[in-house]
Amino acid sequence: MNAEHLRAFFWLHWRLRVNRLKRGGIGNMVVLALLAAGAVILAGLLFVIFFLIAFHELGDAAPAIIMFVWDGLILGFLMFWMIGIVTDLQRAEAISLEKFLHLPVSLAGVFLLNYLSSLLSFTLILFVPAMAGLSLGLLLARGPEMLLLAPLVVAFLFMVTAVTYQFRGWLASLMVNKRRRRTIIVVVTMVFILVFQLPNLLNVFRPWDAQRDKVTQLSKDYADLDRALKEKEITWEEHQRKRKELSEGYKAKNEERNRELFQNAEWTARIVNLALPPGWLAWGALGAAEGNGHFALLAVLGMGLLGAASLRRAYRTTLRLYTGQFTAGQKKPQDPRTATPSDVERQAAGVSETPGAPPVVYGGLVEKQLPWMSEHVSAIAVAGLRSLTRAPEVKMLLLTPVFLLVIFGATFLRGSSDMHLMVRPLVAAGVIAMILFSFIQLVGNQFGFDRSGFRVFVLGPAPRRDILIGKNLAIAPLAFIMSLLMIVFVQIVYPMRLDHLVSVLPMMVSMYLLFCLMGNCLSILAPMPIAAGTLKPSNSRMLPILLNFAFLLAMPVALSPALLPLGLEVWFEAETLPVCLVLSVAECAGLVFLYRWIVGWQGVWLQSSEQRILEIVAAKAE
Amino acid sequence: MTLAIATHNLTRYFDSFCAVDNVNLTVERGTFYGFLGPNGAGKSTTIKMLTGLLAPTRGEMRVLGKNVLDPKESLEAKSRIGVIPEDLALFDNLTGREYLTFIGRMYLLPRDTIRSRTDELLSLMGLAEEEKKLTLEYSHGMKKKLALAAALLPNPDLLFLDEPFEGVDAVTSRVIRDLLSGYVARGSTVFLTSHVLEIVEKLCTHVGIIVKGELVEEASLDAIRQGSSLEDRFLEKAGADAEATKKLTWLE
Known part of the structure; x- marks a missing residue:
């Protein structure tokens, strides 16, 4: 590894970024340039703000206050850092080292370069100045013992980046298996989201309510x-x-x-900081402020050792990948010496199945015929459902009710139990809308998830109207099951009148039909390519993103007709009659006819736009 | 003469770049047509336009007698053609068998027919043991074989094959060649692109050569060869520079 290699490597990273920006279009470049400029300005501002806080407010503050300030900064940093990891994980293909290994550079050199390039992140640009400002302010306000903050910050950053690098390398090695890769992305994202929803759980218990x-x-x-x-x-x-x-x-x-x-709080923070390595920076700062410099030195040493151990471990993982010791979850070929005679005979005959194994079972989900639906609609709906239920991005979506429960659970559970009976179905409708809201990416970009598979629809003889109906039906079971679960939850917390509870069901169907009609329009008008195994649009341009925002804003208005029956019941003050139920059923039936009529027109639109859509969604995702 | 494919002044621009320039193709039914050209000559763009994957900038096309630019007629034509597109058209999250079942249903085949044909095709392509794998986990060659199986499943009258032998092992390649020869022998049509001129020479009855978007030659294989080899004639038409390597003096 020499300076020329280093320059070439950084040039490569720079070029890849620039090319990716260029492909996004001028609008994208302008927005990203503005964001980058904003980030630099924000970083400068954070430096000044933290410097001023430290210099003016923390000069005579209790050491515990200094620890709390550092804890806050560290938590913010870790939150942004983890968001960055999840984003990169969704974008990244398997480990990229193999692209360099045939070149005349050492493995250790490539490893080091890869680690250094992982440091170029938005989070570090934002938080390093803040940490530097805080350290400098404390140094000037409290004296030279605060000089220890400099090695503390460096050791902290080294530890976090090295551990992260090791973690990503480990995940990448697991993700050599494509199927496992997608599961890992889902699990890691889910864990991070749940971890950052913990404050909401605190909100549920509210220890400060005394x-x-x-x-x-x-x-x-x-x-x-x-x-x-x-x-x-x-x-x-x-x-x-x-x-x-x-x-x-x-x-x-x-x-x-x-x-x-x-x-x-101070006692708890001291214990937590001592127990968790990311807290060692705050713990060291506390020690320095209390005049116990050896605490800070211990923290520096601990974090440095952890970082070094992580890098060493990451390098060993790289070596194992390089030497092919990862089998990507595939079974190793059986050693001929240990194979049984029958194994050998079967292999020689080209038969892999065990004798007596059950024959192929036909009649799986993809063969099912839906009642009242054409063959094309049925085929597209069941194959779409089969495909969706295997897609990790959809599994991630299915966790939405869990997140919604965590996020809004507190509000529900703490709400007054004397809520008016007429308002309760409204709450249920709101919950359904929320579920549909979480399906926006799936319904509003139906072809984006097909990627190159969309060619099947373009090449196939199916009427385009049937493609849209089939697509909408494929998502319906997922949306309905999730909505029903949430309705049950609402019914437990705010029991509805029986006729209201029943009327929520046709209301749900009506809302879904309206949602699909809008989603179909958006899918045709503004398709976005989605990288496999993620919910993240790749190479998206500004216009589709803006149209998606417009869709989000228009959604409440578009879904509001479904609430008309409830509104009419309130309007006529017919609280003792099941007006809402009758009207909801009638409205739902009307919407089914309206849907069938409009979707025919949307099919014609789809056919005239299918080549443009294909060009976008089948574009190679990065 | 009944034509499987007929185009008139078929043209496609990408911004100011002309990928296909006034191409006039005539492919008779029952022929094995090889569409040849160097990289970037416009072969895949032409196939995309003929199969409805890409709209032409101008020109007319008829596939199996149907005007594929007319929305209604294009669906009728599509119900009678099979295609292996350049980048394939598979669904990551379906298994091989599920994918073929889905394709069969799209062509409105009865369940029993789908099952029996799927069994045969999976076995023929050597994919029977991999049928439970998601296509996402298939190698490139396996994906190609599955795409070919999907193209053959509805028993189409016309097959469009874009580089069908690329990434396919020698055994399967032989199976595919025999299969396609039999397919043409019973009166169906194959329109294929390939860089492997030996295969084209063995299989095709008619050849078209496209260079820089223009159709520079279209005739029967014998008429094109004129006693020479197809490779020599192709290199001549494609304007290959035989002296090119001699310019790399530092390799001497």
Whole structure:
């Protein structure tokens, strides 16, 4: 490895990025250039802000406060860093080292270059200046003992980047198997999302709610005093005195509680920082602020060792990949010496199945005929469903209810139980809309997920109207099952009247039909290529993205007709009659006819646009 | 004379670049037509236009007597042709058998016919043992074989094959050649592109040569060869520079 190699490698990275930007179009380039400029300005601002905070506010602050500030910064950094990992994981093909291994460069050199290039990230551009500003401010405000922050920050960054590099290398080695690769992407993304939804779980339990209860009690006590004064049970002077006593008592208790909370938080943070390596930076900063420099040095040493061990491990993984020790999940060929005679005979005869193994079973899902549907519609719907249920990106989508429960669960569970009966179906409709919202990528870009498979539809003789109906039907079971699960959840929390509960079902179908009609338009108008195994559009241009945003904004309006029956029931104040149920069924039937009529017209549109769509969706994803 | 394919001034531009320039093809039914040309000559673009994957900039096309530019007639034509496109057309998340079943249903074949033909095709292509794998896990050669099986499944009157032998092993290549010869012998038509001139010479009855978007030669194989080999005639038409390698003095 020499300087020329280094230059060539960085040039390659730069060129690949520029070419990718160019392919995205001028609009994309402008937006990305603006974003990059924004990131640089933001990085400068963060440097100044953290410097000023440290210099003016943390000079005399308690060491624990300094630890909390570092903890906050570290959490922010790790959150952005993990988002970056997930994004890269979705974009990246298997490990790229093999593209360089035939060239006259050493494996160690390529490894080092790959590691260094992994440091070029948005998160580091943003957070390194912030950390530098904070360190510099603390150094100037608190004295030379804060010099230890510099090695602490460097060791922290080294540890995080090295561990991440090892982690990515390990995943890449697992992902040599294409099928496993997609599962890994889903699992890693899911784990990261769930980890970052933990604060919402905290929101569900709300440990700080005791404070709110106290405020409520104080308001009640004030109200009692006011009532007593009004009824002349106490004099004005007594009222004022008692009010003052209550206020001071509350204030004292509040201060005491805050002190306890702070002490508990400090104790917890110290333990967590000590136990988790990413917290060693904050722990070292605390030590430096308390005058215990050896704590900081220990932290530097620990993080440095962890980083070095990770890099060493990553290099060994690379070596194993290079020497072909990963089998990509395929069974190794059986050693002829240990094979049984029958194995050998079968192999010689070209027969792999064990004698007596069951013959091929026909009649799987892809052969099913849907009632009232044409052969083309049935074929497309069942094959589409089969394909979707195997696609990791769809499995990821199926986790949406879990996320929704975590995110909105708190709101649901904490909501008042005396919600008006007429509002409850509205909540159910809102939940269905939310589920449909999570299907926007699938329904609004139906052909993007087919990729080169879309050629089958262009080459095939199926009427294009049938293709759209089949596509819509393929997604329907997933959308309906998820919606029904959420409706059950709503029914448990806010029990609906039986007729309202039943009316939610035709309402759900109506909403889905309206959603599909819109989604079909968007799929034809603004298709986007999707990289295999991800939900991430590749090489997308600005116009389709803007149209997708417009679709998002228009969706609530488009779905609102489904709420008409409920609105009419409220309007006519017919709360004792199942008006909503009857009207919902009638509306759903009407929408089925409307759908069939409009989808025919959309089929003609699809046929006239199919070559343009094919050109976009079959484009090679990066 | 009944024509399987007829084009008139077929032209396709990509921005200002003319990929196919006023091509007039006439392919009779029952012929094995080899469409030859150097890389980037316009072979795949022509096949894409004939099969409806790409719209021409101008010109007319009739496939099996149908005007493929007319939306209604194009569906009628598509129900009678089989295609292996350049980049194939597979669904990553279906197994080989599932994919063939789906294709059979798209051509409205009865279930029993789909099953029996799928069994035969998978076995013939050497994919029977891999039928439970997702196509995503197939090698390039296996994908090609599956695409060919899908093209043959509906028993079409006309086959468009874009580089069908690329990435296919020698055994399967022989099987495919025999199969296609038999297919043409019973009156169907094959329109294929290939870089392997030996195969074209063995299989094709008629040949068209396209260079830089222009059809420079179209005749029966014997008429094109004129006693010479197809390779020599092709290199002559394609304008290959035999002296080119001699210019690399540093290789001497």
